[in-house]
Amino acid sequence: MNGTLLRGLFDTFAHLLINIAPNIMEKKYIFLLFLSLSLFSFGQTNCEDANSDLIYAYSNVKSSYDSNNISHLKYYANKSLEAFNRSKKSLENCGCDAAYNLSYDAAELLAKVENEATFEDGRFYVKRAREIAKQSITELDKCTVPTTETNDLLALENEQERLEQMQNALKAEEAAIKAKLVAQKQQTLALKKEVLINVYKQAMSSNLETYNSTLEVCDCADKPLKDVSSNTDEISTKSLEDIKSHFIENMKDLASNYLAQLDLCLDD
Template sequence: MKNVYFILFFISIYTVNAQNSCDNANSYLVNAYAHAKDSYESNNISHLKYYANRSVEAFQLAKKQLKDCPCSKALEFANKAIEALLKVEQEETFEDGRFFVKRGREFAKQSVIEMDQCAFNNYQETSTQTVETPNNTSTQLSDLQKEQLKLQQQQEALKKQEAEIKSKLAAQKLEAESLKKKQIIASYKKVMSNNVKTYNESLSVCHCQHKAFENTTISEDLSSKSIDEIKHYFTENLKALASDYIAELNQCN
């Protein structure tokens, strides 16, 4: 009888270690899938490649944990996802890169599904072994309830972690877009300032009696507008400035 308990003890240690690796792998796979989704939903090639690389990094971490986790299907799909996502970096167009991101995203999704299936199968095996162990009915029931509670807690923790990851990625996305807006606004302001200077110098050389052009004061908050709206705003201002310049030239004698 002592030998039986001794064997069960080592089996339980192995099971716990394997479960920990599976839990860690599952967490990394969820992260990888979230990054792949964000890559696919990107609207420019820079963000597309950035999140694709983040997804590959998460998959690499998952693979290390999957070595000690009996879930070969999840590993197989993870490798396929990595293979597809690594091709994104070398693509020059947004459409070509997005093609491989889409494939990587689907493989990532399958990897997470297979990981959940493995967790369910392991739970079923543990439950069966617990029921078949003799002379421990009350203890078996208690252990089963604890295992169910543990799985529920793990699922809730993963859902919470996924929500936090999505929130962080959304914040990073907003921050990147805000920075891009500032860069675009600064570039357009510089162009307008250079044009004003050039127009004034040209009219002076032509000895035109004109009122000096001045830099346009931005009266509205452009940070709340989309990038396309910002570009449209400055394009219209540049057109208006150019029209005024042509009009002044036409009046020159």
């Protein structure tokens, strides 16, 4: 219930009491009731003003904490500091000592941000002030009847934090899945290379054996042909196409050496 509405109800109620007082009560009871309602209205108004200032202070200290540079950090920290300083008088009149002390502590921390040279040092004080700001709102709620606006804001904030945590968890899971897929892709490629290299090496070995056997039959085996393939570890660093090209060139060289050996036999 806002302060304007309370004051309106109070004025109406006081007017009725004054009109019927001569018949049902002494003037001193009217005065005491008048004073009680007045104090309640005044205190409730101050608590509502303080609540607005604390919510504004918390919003700005959160923006300061979420900023990514020192200029924005100090800008929002200063706006939050101003709101906390405004809230002190209202909190004092509201009578909520716990919220007042927390507001004082938060203002003390935020006052140090302006003189900090680095983003990290300033953010250290902002982080502490942010937590205290949230606590000050909670403590003020304990001192007053919780308003729908405050409850909705805190519920929204909690829901936002929950959604952010879920989003971060999903991002982490997505990154893990991507890393796993990359590892599987690399493992599959390595296996394909290994199979391809073994197939070509077996073909090379078979050709080499056939060529040397033929040369021996032709009495041309003075200089047996040798496998000129590179080291397997070295070849495996190449792409699949490069591996294929490498072995085809080796087979061509082996075939050329074989034919050259046969030509030498004819010359002899």
